[in-house]
Amino acid sequence: MEGWLTLCFIAVSTLLAVWFSGGKSKPKKHLPPGPWTLPVIGSLHHVLSVLPHRTITELCRRHGPLMLLKLGEVPTVVVSSAEAVEQVMKTNDIAFSYRRTTELQDIVGFGGKGIIFAPYDNRWRQMRKVCIMELLNSKQVKRMEDIRAEEVGRLLRSIITATAVGATVNISQKAAALSNAVVTRAVFGGKFARQEEYLREINQLLELLGGFCLVDLFPSSRLVRWFSTCERRTKKSCDLIQHIITGVLDERKVVRAAGDGACSTDDEDLLDVLLRLQEEDSLAYPLTTENITTVLFDIFAAGTDTTGTALEWAMSELICHPEAMAKAQLEVREVLGHGRAIIGNSDLAKLHYLRMVIKEVLRLHPPGALLPRKTREDCKIMGYDMLKDTNIYINVFAISRDPRYWNNPEEFNPGRFENNNVDYNGNSFEFTPFGGGRRQCPGIAFATSLLEITLANFLYHFNWMLPGEASSASLDMSEKFGFTIGRTSNLHLKAIPYVRSTI
Numbered sequence: 001m002e003g004w005l006t007l008c009f010i011a012v013s014t015l016l017a018v019w020f021s022g023g024k025s026k027p028k029k030h031l032p033p034g035p036w037t038l039p040v041i042g043s044l045h046h047v048l049s050v051l052p053h054r055t056i057t058e059l060c061r062r063h064g065p066l067m068l069l070k071l072g073e074v075p076t077v078v079v080s081s082a083e084a085v086e087q088v089m090k091t092n093d094i095a096f097s098y099r100r101t102t103e104l105q106d107i108v109g110f111g112g113k114g115i116i117f118a119p120y121d122n123r124w125r126q127m128r129k130v131c132i133m134e135l136l137n138s139k140q141v142k143r144m145e146d147i148r149a150e151e152v153g154r155l156l157r158s159i160i161t162a163t164a165v166g167a168t169v170n171i172s173q174k175a176a177a178l179s180n181a182v183v184t185r186a187v188f189g190g191k192f193a194r195q196e197e198y199l200r201e202i203n204q205l206l207e208l209l210g211g212f213c214l215v216d217l218f219p220s221s222r223l224v225r226w227f228s229t230c231e232r233r234t235k236k237s238c239d240l241i242q243h244i245i246t247g248v249l250d251e252r253k254v255v256r257a258a259g260d261g262a263c264s265t266d267d268e269d270l271l272d273v274l275l276r277l278q279e280e281d282s283l284a285y286p287l288t289t290e291n292i293t294t295v296l297f298d299i300f301a302a303g304t305d306t307t308g309t310a311l312e313w314a315m316s317e318l319i320c321h322p323e324a325m326a327k328a329q330l331e332v333r334e335v336l337g338h339g340r341a342i343i344g345n346s347d348l349a350k351l352h353y354l355r356m357v358i359k360e361v362l363r364l365h366p367p368g369a370l371l372p373r374k375t376r377e378d379c380k381i382m383g384y385d386m387l388k389d390t391n392i393y394i395n396v397f398a399i400s401r402d403p404r405y406w407n408n409p410e411e412f413n414p415g416r417f418e419n420n421n422v423d424y425n426g427n428s429f430e431f432t433p434f435g436g437g438r439r440q441c442p443g444i445a446f447a448t449s450l451l452e453i454t455l456a457n458f459l460y461h462f463n464w465m466l467p468g469e470a471s472s473a474s475l476d477m478s479e480k481f482g483f484t485i486g487r488t489s490n491l492h493l494k495a496i497p498y499v500r501s502t503i
Helices: 002-020 052-063 082-091 103-108 122-135 138-164 171-188 195-209 222-227 230-257 270-280 289-320 322-336 345-350 352-364 396-400 444-461
Strands: 066-071 074-079 370-374 379-381 384-386 391-395 462-465 492-497
Touching: 052 066, 052 074, 052 391, 052 396, 074 082, 082 379, 082 391, 103 195, 103 230, 122 270, 122 289, 138 171, 138 444, 138 492, 171 195, 171 270, 171 289, 171 444, 195 230, 195 289, 230 270, 230 289, 270 289, 289 322, 289 352, 289 444, 289 462, 322 345, 322 352, 322 444, 345 352, 345 444, 352 444, 370 396, 391 396, 444 462
Parallel strands: 074 391
Antiparallel strands: 066 074, 370 391, 379 384, 462 492
């Protein structure tokens, strides 16, 4: 009995000592609500599905505009209202300026050497400035206009060839090939050795980045790291890409050293620009081979998969809505007249309905359904505590289909953008397919111009229908989750030439 009394006395004394010495637990943080969790896996059982963006959207509708998930070990807040997005992208933009970086993204970004997966710091600001001032300046924009026109012309001629033998057109494949061709010429000036291998590895990395990898969900677990193949596959692809680009750089440096175009900036491709900046050595943070390799990956990731996916969704929606297709074709053909070869940038400002179609496509099918951010410091959003180093997903998909901001949000209706100022420039927080704030995509104009020009030429030069006797209602519109949200199956259409003269 005496022993028990002694133990009780010691226990009570210890508790009192802790209490009076200021050892009370810290005030509980007011965190956003979320679904119930399980040990070890957290909220994963709620999220894992074939289409996680739709599953997460349903959870957001139950739990509110800010929802806390625990994805394995990783705390994640999903933002799913325009009001909350404004606080993230505008009011507290600096606090949310870090980019969520998983283990795989860190490998792909060479530890933050590029733009997409780099942290918000002086090096990132320098790289973004290089992107805007050097890679996307007026001279490069003009050069890219010429490239787009030539590649779109080549695409139209390939469709004419297919129609001549009665073949259907694989829009998905054509859209991807066009995006790859335009970006490859913009970056490298044309085809290069091991190009197909390079593009294949880029696609492999995008597939890995677009999925759930156990290493990203349980980064501290050595056992998971040992069992998972994602990390090893990512490193293998990155090593191969690095090897290919190193070879391209070495060849280009030899050409530049020989004086073939090294003294002129008039015909520089993007690789020449980066090499010139490396040679000038005038940047605060010198450009390394890893910097250049990572920036090139960023350009291909942002400029190929997203644009090609948006184009196939645009054609899918127009096929499913013949009245919108007819209205868009009538506008293009009436405004531009007969006998046109290739529609260019200067024509786009006249095509108001076409631009509304593209906005509606980007609303229903945003390139990135869940835009990642990360908190660099503690802050508050809508009364909730946002802790430092919390991963953030901006649920663009949910907001773009929220009836609070859009009438009949599931309906494809380009006319909803008539006579309003809603745009994708980052100031309309109910419509942010390219993000906003400091992390907004710097290549918006490049991506949308290619999309607009290609779609305008498709509608001007061809009438489109489904093969055989298929009706528009029978078209499979199911989605496939990944780095972008694409179609589950390729889109095959029959093209009937409308303007035959000068393509």
